[in-house]
Amino acid sequence: MSNPDERIQLLLVDDEQGYVNVLANRLSKRNIIVTKAFNGAQGIQALRKTDFDIALLDLKMEDMDGIEVLKIFKKMYPEMEVIMLTGHGSETAAKEGISHGAFDYLTKPCELDELLEKIYQAYEKRKQTKV
Amino acid sequence: MSFKNENKGDGLINQSYYQSVRRNMIMIVMFISFMPIILISGIVLYHFDRAYHDKVYAYLGELVEKQKQNIDVFLNEKLNKIQFIVRAFSYEQLCNESFLQNILSMLHQSQMSVFVDLGVVDDSGVQVAYAGPYKLLQANYHDADWFKKAIESPYYISDVFLGLRGQPHFIITVRQENFGKYWILRATIDFVTFNNLVENVSIGKTGFAYILNRKFEFQTKPRFDISPLDSPYKSLIDTTTQQIDIDPVFYKDKNNIYVFAYLKNGDWFLVYQQKNSDAFVDLYRAQLIAALIAILGASFAFIIALWVSRRVVSRIARVDQEKEVMNLQIIESGKLASLGELAAGIAHEINNPVAIMVEEAGWISDLLSEEEFKESENLSEFKRALNQINTQGKRCKEITHKLLSFARKTDNREDNMQINELIIDVVGLSEQRSKYEAVSIETHLQENLPLITASMSELQQVFLNLINNAFDAMEKKGGKISISTHQEQDKLVIQLKDNGPGIPHANLVRIFDPFFTTKPVGKGTGLGLSICYGIIQKMKGSIEVQSSVGEGTAFIIKLPIAKENE
Numbered sequence: 001m002s003n004p005d006e007r008i009q010l011l012l013v014d015d016e017q018g019y020v021n022v023l024a025n026r027l028s029k030r031n032i033i034v035t036k037a038f039n040g041a042q043g044i045q046a047l048r049k050t051d052f053d054i055a056l057l058d059l060k061m062e063d064m065d066g067i068e069v070l071k072i073f074k075k076m077y078p079e080m081e082v083i084m085l086t087g088h089g090s091e092t093a094a095k096e097g098i099s100h101g102a103f104d105y106l107t108k109p110c111e112l113d114e115l116l117e118k119i120y121q122a123y124e125k126r127k128q129t130k131v
Numbered sequence: 132m133s134f135k136n137e138n139k140g141d142g143l144i145n146q147s148y149y150q151s152v153r154r155n156m157i158m159i160v161m162f163i164s165f166m167p168i169i170l171i172s173g174i175v176l177y178h179f180d181r182a183y184h185d186k187v188y189a190y191l192g193e194l195v196e197k198q199k200q201n202i203d204v205f206l207n208e209k210l211n212k213i214q215f216i217v218r219a220f221s222y223e224q225l226c227n228e229s230f231l232q233n234i235l236s237m238l239h240q241s242q243m244s245v246f247v248d249l250g251v252v253d254d255s256g257v258q259v260a261y262a263g264p265y266k267l268l269q270a271n272y273h274d275a276d277w278f279k280k281a282i283e284s285p286y287y288i289s290d291v292f293l294g295l296r297g298q299p300h301f302i303i304t305v306r307q308e309n310f311g312k313y314w315i316l317r318a319t320i321d322f323v324t325f326n327n328l329v330e331n332v333s334i335g336k337t338g339f340a341y342i343l344n345r346k347f348e349f350q351t352k353p354r355f356d357i358s359p360l361d362s363p364y365k366s367l368i369d370t371t372t373q374q375i376d377i378d379p380v381f382y383k384d385k386n387n388i389y390v391f392a393y394l395k396n397g398d399w400f401l402v403y404q405q406k407n408s409d410a411f412v413d414l415y416r417a418q419l420i421a422a423l424i425a426i427l428g429a430s431f432a433f434i435i436a437l438w439v440s441r442r443v444v445s446r447i448a449r450v451d452q453e454k455e456v457m458n459l460q461i462i463e464s465g466k467l468a469s470l471g472e473l474a475a476g477i478a479h480e481i482n483n484p485v486a487i488m489v490e491e492a493g494w495i496s497d498l499l500s501e502e503e504f505k506e507s508e509n510l511s512e513f514k515r516a517l518n519q520i521n522t523q524g525k526r527c528k529e530i531t532h533k534l535l536s537f538a539r540k541t542d543n544r545e546d547n548m549q550i551n552e553l554i555i556d557v558v559g560l561s562e563q564r565s566k567y568e569a570v571s572i573e574t575h576l577q578e579n580l581p582l583i584t585a586s587m588s589e590l591q592q593v594f595l596n597l598i599n600n601a602f603d604a605m606e607k608k609g610g611k612i613s614i615s616t617h618q619e620q621d622k623l624v625i626q627l628k629d630n631g632p633g634i635p636h637a638n639l640v641r642i643f644d645p646f647f648t649t650k651p652v653g654k655g656t657g658l659g660l661s662i663c664y665g666i667i668q669k670m671k672g673s674i675e676v677q678s679s680v681g682e683g684t685a686f687i688i689k690l691p692i693a694k695e696n697e
Contacts, residue, residue: 016483016486016487018487018491019483019486019487019490022487022490022491022493022494023490025494025497026490026493026494026497029497060479087479087482087483087486107482107528107532108482108483108485108486109482109485109486109488109489109490109524109525109527109528110486112490112493
């Protein structure tokens with residue numbers, strides 16, 4: 001999966017800085033290029049510069065609602081797959097994200113393996129649109 | 132599930148409150164239905180009474196007036212006959228006994244048999260000629276009352292008297308002058324014929340007529356034995372009047388009605404007497420019927436008032452009770468809802484730091500797997516510690532997830548849901564207590580059950596209540612609760628069974644009644660099961676209880692399957 005020639009470009013958007021930093025470290029260690037964004041606006045800015053393969057997007061952020069950010073992402077770059085992260089148990093919001101084009105969702109805290117599994121799945125889907 | 136019923140006396144207060152409501156209702160209904168009855172029947176009866184009295188008076192007045200005329204005509208006719216005889220024939224002719232006899236026979240032939248005899252009396256009172264059935268020739272009437280009056284006036288009609296013949300009779304006399312001396316022609320009137328004239332006046336069973344003179348002596352024989360001297364109307368009679376054209380006079384006492392009219396220049400008066408009960412029989416009957424109708428109507432109104440008030444008050448009581456239960460249910464749901472909100476907030480706040488902790492631990496273990504640390508002597512201990520952090524993180528996540536799933540279900544909105552999931556949640560929430568009380572909870576849930584439409588929080592409340600009741604019943608002695616679900620036609624059946632002490636039959640019938648509790652004062656509200664009952668009823672389901680003492684209790688809930696399954 002983790003072929004050095006095709007490293008996954010991943011955008012990580014969450015207002016929990018501690019979480020973003022540690023998760024970015026761990027994912028980088030697994031050969032994923034992680035760009036960190038600490039709120040919705042930063043995420044949108046980052047997407048302007050780079051075509052990411054995958055975005056990990058928190059559902060509840062201080063500046064913007066995750067669903068709103070998702071809608072903007074999908075408008076800017078529909079080929080990018082978005083995995084929603086939710087610290088809130090509210091699965092209804094996560095499910096709403098799926099209806100707006102998100103690939104899947106995960107509840108925090110989650111197992112890294114589980115997250116990687118989702119990322120690779122999403123990347124498989126992403127590769128199809130790349131070709 | 133613990134709010135105290137602080138108003139233990141409510142039942143009693145309500146009882147007297149409902150009684151007073153009922154009493155007021157009965158009084159209002161009685162008043163409303165009585166007033167028109169009393170007013171209408173009062174007015175109608177009053178007017179009817181007046182009209183009927185007027186009618187009876189008019190009728191009796193007419194009757195007496197007519198009878199008075201009859202009697203006056205009768206007497207005048209007889210008087211005219213005698214006057215005619217006196218004028219037509221001379222004293223000498225009439226003194227001839229056979230002539231007098233002939234006149235009497237002629238009178239009898241011209242249907243004047245009412246004349247019993249004829250007699251000529253000279254001014255000394257001696258009857259000088261006589262024709263008739265008695266031997267009264269030469270009879271001396273000088274000292275008789277009638278003679279004194281007869282010799283003083285041109286004609287005279289006497290009162291009834293016995294006279295020399297010893298039989299009741301009265302006489303008509305006409306005075307004439309012959310050579311400066313008065314003589315009198317005297318005729319006796321047949322008492323029986325005259326009496327019939329009066330006696331025939333009879334109406335109803337008690338009406339009769341009689342004639343009295345100024346001394347209140349009978350001039351006719353009355354149908355009933357009465358004493359005219361004791362008559363209540365005595366003071367009304369003017370015994371000195373000479374007038375005869377006076378309208379009949381009425382007098383009514385407690386028992387009788389009297390009508391009288393003056394006859395014979397006021398010498399006599401005709402009295403008609405009838406018992407009130409007879410004269411006013413129709414009036415009294417109408418009054419009786421009216422009274423009966425009023426009594427019947429009143430009783431009917433009373434019975435209706437009793438019945439209606441009982442129904443209305445029992446309905447009010449039921450509605451009050453339902454409202455009270457509902458209020459408490461709302462309070463309870465409100466508590467759950469606010470608890471839910473709190474739980475959601477806490478869960479969210481905890482999830483993020485826990486996520487960071489877990490990821491940081493993961494990061495450390497990532498770093499530890501690098502070459503430089505592989506030689507470290509404490510590597511295995513590091514790994515164990517990191518594992519522990521991971522495990523505890525997961526535990527935190529489980530707890531917050533339980534809280535969150537509870538919070539999600541605290542709204543009362545109805546949704547389609549899977550009953551098994553809800554039961555698993557509730558069992559999860561009860562796990563702590565079941566460990567503490569040594570009760571094992573088993574579930575036998577049929578898979579792939581259709582969805583039901585329900586409010587999560589309400590159903591959660593039902594099962595929490597039932598499970599908590601089962602815990603309470605087992606009193607920390609330990610035991611087993613088993614929950615099973617299965618489908619039965621268009622219903623889902625959920626059975627919750629415990630092996631506690633069971634419920635005595637006497638309590639079983641009241642178990643869903645509000646405020647019924649066997650728990651000590653302050654421990655139970657007696658509302659738990661009643662709320663469960665209300666919730667299940669609202670969902671158009673049913674809840675039943677089966678129990679036998681010493682073996683345990685089973686609650687069986689049947690819920691309709693959601694329409695969207697079809």
